[in-house]
Amino acid sequence: MKPENKNNYSIVPIKSNTLVLAKNAIDITKRLLKEQAEVFFKRGKTKYKEHDYKDAFEDFNKAIELYPINEVYYNHRGLVRYSQKDYNGAIEDQKKAIVLNPNYALAYYHRGLAKDYLKNYIGAIEDYNKTIELNPKDHFAYYSRANAKRDLKDYLGALEDYNKTIELNPKDSHVYTNRGDAKRDLKDYLGALEDYNKAIELKDSYAYENRAQIKEELKDIDGATKDFRKADEFCNILGHVYYMQRDVTRDLKDYLDAIDVADQLIDSFPNYADAYNFRGYAKQDLKDYIGAIDDYNKAIEINPSFTIAINNRKRVIEILQNGELT
Secondary structure: OOOOOOOOOOOHHHHHHHHHHHHHHHHHHHHHHHHHHHHHHHHHHHHOOOOOHHHHHHHHHHHHOOOOOHHHHHHHHHHHHHOOOHHHHHHHHHHHHHHHOOOOOHHHHHHHHHHHHOHHHHHHHHHHHHHHHHHOOHHHHHHHHHHHHOOOOHHHHHHHHHHHHHOOOHOOOHHHHHHHHHHHHHHOOOHHHHHHHHHHHOOOOOOOHHHHHHHHOOOOEEEEEEEEHHHHHHHHHHHHHHHHHHHHHHHHOOHHHHHHHHHHHHHOOOHHHHHHHHHHHHHHHHHOHHHHHHHHHHHHHOOOOOOHHHHHHHHHHHHHHHHHOO
């Protein structure tokens, strides 16, 4: 016999009510953990863009600890490991990202890059294939697959992928240089020369040496000599810049000296985007934010897909917007 409910109150079993409360508590906890994880993830991305890999790695670790079912967190931690040359660790992180989301094209691509550096070219190509299957417009995947095919001496296959890369992104000078190399491998010297000319037209100063070698093959000794001199000049100044970038801007903080070296490089190679980016970086550390933005703008104007310069400019703009001037 059911108990009489004189006050017309709803009779809810205690067990059922407890389960509802417990489920609500779990949902709230999950949401809070996810929100906290996003805070660490966003900070980690900022650190990664600033090349502060140690702190970025710690932030991505914390994000994964709080919310271990987000494939993007593993992808970004894998990128940090890749940047620190921990290629096996990078592969493991991308593998975890793929388990969480088998259609995550970027994870396949980044895993392919890590395999590439370990000289597992066949494995890399398999990952690039999957990337292209998921995202047929990814010109980076075609370009990387072309390079891996060339490493396997599949020059015709590489040439096909370089052609596709150029079809999707015709302004990347390095693709023309590498396609020229593939044509040189196939003894198509005139075709290689045409590609090196295009690369130099698009401001790839590295192509001077390649073009010089082709001109030697074609018995254009005068032209080869001029290109070798241009390549030597470029390499000497570039070597000085790399030295300054490593030892001056990071250790001695002699930014004015670094700017002077960048000026020399720009005088000799006025369309070399890396020099403007490097000079902008030095100006940024001197808190000449307007001058830094001008240089980053120039670097991006020369090379619209120059991700590092784009991120550097974004950071300076954020500094100005947030009033972080000290």
